Amino acid sequence: MEIRQALTGTEAWKLIATILLMFVNWGLETLKWQLLLRHLHKISFGEAFKAILSGLAFALNTPNRIGEYGGRVLFIPDGKRVRAVSLTLAGSFSQLLVTLILGGVGLFFLSDKITASVEFSSLHVWITVLEVLVFFIAIAGCIIYFKLGLLVKLFEKLPGVQIYSRHIDVLSEMNVTILLNVMILSFLRFLVFIIQYNLMLQMMQVEMGWWSGFWTVSVLFLLLATLPTIALLELGLRWEYSIMLFGLFSGNILGIYAAATGIWLINLVLPALAGSLFILGIRIFK
Helix, strand or coil, rough: HHHHHHHHHCCCHHHHHHHHHHHHHHHHHHHHHHHCCEEEEEHHHHHHHHHHHHHHHHCCCECCHHHHHHEEEEEECCCCCCHHHHHHHHHHHHHHHHHHHHHHHHHHHHHHHHCCCCCHHHHHHHHHHHHHHHHHHHHHHHHHHHHHHHHHHHHHHHCCCCHHHHCCCCHHHCCCHHHHHHHHHHHHHHHHHHHHHHHHHHHHHCCCCCHHHHHHHHHHHHHHCCCCCEEHHHHHHHHHHHHHCCCCCCCCCHHHHHHHHHHHHHHHHHHHHHHHHHHCCCCCCC
């Protein structure tokens, strides 16, 4: 009954806002995809948006959404598709780095709250180890990310790899300015995720402030990003982690379940269904 009231009452505007932010989310990813493709293939915003949603349709049934790369490159001409995949990987890497950085900071802020609970009181040492590990991985990842061009040149000098180097040489054309802009777009997407989740939690009457919600959602996405899963089966994992984290602040278990389900449907399932319609309009096999 509470969920029905949330969907139809005075808080219903938050659901509409969350849905609208879904378009902002994938719009930012579209801009990022256009930016990554700048030196390889010119693509309109509309075509890039179709490619993003088509990638989601492919991603639902693959581990860690790896099928997303195949869906995107269907909109890229033959001869450029393999190199387009390497650019997509660079974009995903930037999103992962943002998740690691903000998730690590969130873990730092929440560590006392987590270990104060009876259930996780014995995990203090392991949480500290995880914080340090995430910190060093994030630093190493940032160094690798902003030195992609140098890494490609070093890779090309290795014996026997010339046949493969032409598929990733496009990465050497991405200067620091492009990489930084891609990182900024990834950061803005992450902020959209957090706002959406907080709106859904508030609508479902899961009582926690925006500050706590910001860092708790950051840790949630950190956990989801670091463990292999299939998007279509990800909901159960989202439930488990959401109860573990949001349950530290609220006993509204049903509301936590509803918020996690709503975000999963709005951000993944609905766009993937739209993407499947775009896939039907193009020739996959020639």
